[in-house]
Amino acid sequence: MKDVAAEAGVGVMTVSRVVNGDPGVAPGTAARVEIAIRKLGYQRDDVARQLRRADQLSQTIGLMVDHVSDPFMAAIASAAEDVARQHGSVVLIGSTRDDLRREREVVAAFTARRVDGLILAPVAGSHRFLRPVLAQGTKLVCVDRAAPGLDVDTVVVDNFDAVHNAVRHLVAHGHRRIGYLGDKQEIRSVDERYRAYLAALAEAGIDADPAIVRHGLRSGPDAAAAVTGILSAPEPPTAMFASNDIVAIGVLAVLPAHIAFVSFDDFTLAERLTPAVTVIAQDPVAIGTTAAHLLFARLHGDSSPPRTIVMPTELITRGSGEIPGPYAHGR
Numbered sequence: 001m002k003d004v005a006a007e008a009g010v011g012v013m014t015v016s017r018v019v020n021g022d023p024g025v026a027p028g029t030a031a032r033v034e035i036a037i038r039k040l041g042y043q044r045d046d047v048a049r050q051l052r053r054a055d056q057l058s059q060t061i062g063l064m065v066d067h068v069s070d071p072f073m074a075a076i077a078s079a080a081e082d083v084a085r086q087h088g089s090v091v092l093i094g095s096t097r098d099d100l101r102r103e104r105e106v107v108a109a110f111t112a113r114r115v116d117g118l119i120l121a122p123v124a125g126s127h128r129f130l131r132p133v134l135a136q137g138t139k140l141v142c143v144d145r146a147a148p149g150l151d152v153d154t155v156v157v158d159n160f161d162a163v164h165n166a167v168r169h170l171v172a173h174g175h176r177r178i179g180y181l182g183d184k185q186e187i188r189s190v191d192e193r194y195r196a197y198l199a200a201l202a203e204a205g206i207d208a209d210p211a212i213v214r215h216g217l218r219s220g221p222d223a224a225a226a227v228t229g230i231l232s233a234p235e236p237p238t239a240m241f242a243s244n245d246i247v248a249i250g251v252l253a254v255l256p257a258h259i260a261f262v263s264f265d266d267f268t269l270a271e272r273l274t275p276a277v278t279v280i281a282q283d284p285v286a287i288g289t290t291a292a293h294l295l296f297a298r299l300h301g302d303s304s305p306p307r308t309i310v311m312p313t314e315l316i317t318r319g320s321g322e323i324p325g326p327y328a329h330g331r
Contacts, residue, residue, distance in 0.1 A: 007036035059089045061295060062110030063119045064103065067095045072245060072265055072284050073121065076143060079288030080119055087296050089116070098184060098218075100125040111138060117295045119288075122147040124186035139298040143291040145188045146308070153298070154308045155291045159192035159264075160199075162280045162313040163241070166262045167200035169278075169321060170239045174328025175260055176204075179212040179230050179237035181223055181247050193243050193264060212237045223250025231256075238325045252277070260323040262315075271318055278321025282313045 001019075005012045010029060017025050018033040025033075036042075063080055065073035081091045092115065094106035103123050107130065110118060117139035127147040134140060134152070142154040170178050180197050183190045194215075201208050211233050214226040223242070227250075230236060239260035242248040248263035252273065255261060263270070263279045270277040290309055315321075 001042070003040055004033065004036045004042050007040060008032040057089075057116045057299065058114045059087075060092060060113065060115045061089055061117045061119065061292075062092045062094070062107075062113075062115040064094050064096050064106050064110075065121045066098050066123070068093060070246060071267060072282075073144075075284035076121075076288035076291070079285040080292040083289055083292035083296065089296075096121070096123050098123045098187065104129055107133065111136075116299050117141070119143055119291050119295055120147070121145060122188075124184065124188065139295055141291045141295045141298075143287060148188070151306050153291075153294045153306050155287050155294065155311060156189070156308065157282050157287075157311050157313050159189050160196040162282075162315070163193045163196035163264065164200045166264075166280055166315055166321070167197050167241060168204070169315060169317075170241070170260055170262060170325075171200065171204045171206070173239075173260060173322055174325030175237075175239035176206050176325070176327055177209070177212065177235060177237040177239070178206075179227075179240040180214070180243075181217055181226055181230075181240060181251055182213075182215050182243035183217060183247060185215045190243055197241060209235075211235075217247050217250070220246060220250030220253065223247040224254045227251050227254050239321075239323075248277070248279075258323065260321055260325060262321040266316065273320075275319030275323065278318050279316050280313050281316050283311065287311055 001012055001015050005015045010033060014025060014029060015033055018030050061084055063077055065077060068074055068077065077093055084091045092110055092113070096103040096106060100123050107118065111133055115138065119141050121144045122142055127150050130140065130150060140152045142152055144156060146154045146156065167178060178201065180194065182194055185191050185194060198208050212230050214230065217223045217226055237259070240251060240255065242251050242263045245263060245265035245267040248267065251261065257275070261277065263277055266279045266281040270279055290311065
């Protein structure tokens with residue numbers, strides 16, 4: 001900074017004011033400083049600034065999702081990044097791969113870099129390890145799922161109600177053999193979806209059949225193999241439900257066109273397939289935006305009690321979920 005000041009013919013304090021965006025610096029002076037900065041390749045050292053002022057925000061936040069390649073999680077991350085940019089902050093993004101040990105490692109890496117706050121899609125398991133992080137002043141917002149045992153802001157959807165309505169929809173179209181294809185049941189949101197599936201069947205007087213249920217599907221190929229196995233059963237289902245978009249894409253690769261299908265999460269080209277795919281749509285952009293706004297409100301002094309915000313979902317009927325089953329009216 002001293003070199004920049006000497007090059008521009010100003011004091012070090014003037015350079016500091018220009019670097020920090022102070023509008024009070026005369027335009028001509030600011031221009032000379034900017035020219036000197038470019039000539040000398042000067043870049044502000046944020047780590048040094050934090051060491052100098054421990055009470056100063058680092059203007060970085062950490063965001064942890066299951067996997068950044070998941071379109072749903074990627075949309076959440078992109079939305080959060082847009083909000084962070086409005087606040088002059090950057091986002092460090094990490095994937096937990098739904099592994100608690102990896103989650104701890106990523107949290108440790110982010111907090112070592114003194115991020116101001118965290119947005120986290122919690123994996124299954126205890127999150128007591130985050131209590132010291134919160135006690136040190138790091139702000140936390142959970143997204144997509146709650147973290148049991150932590151009293152923090154959380155942004156979710158009503159998974160139970162959404163799936164309950166979707167399964168009832170399949171029943172209303174004449175289906176009593178409805179297969180379930182799900183991600184890891186240990187994930188809280190996934191467990192809520194499975195419990196809703198069971199509740200809707202019970203409400204309709206249908207006994208759940210473990211032979212047409214699969215859990216722990218983590219990829220498209222996993223889901224495709226599960227469908228192939230289920231359809232080879234003596235009494236295959238006439239309808240299928242997938243717990244997320246990644247599972248759905250694998251299902252659709254092998255699912256016969258006469259079997260009804262509903263997916264949790266919308267996905268690219270779902271409306272262009274034949275038949276078009278009926279989905280439970282949630283808005284990841286709204287979820288990510290809401291979570292980021294909550295986090296920055298906390299960083300800027302909001303001390304109100306933690307709250308859970310439940311975002312809406314919508315059952316979009318496009319055709320696949322309306323294929324009639326053997327018990328449809330008039331058949």
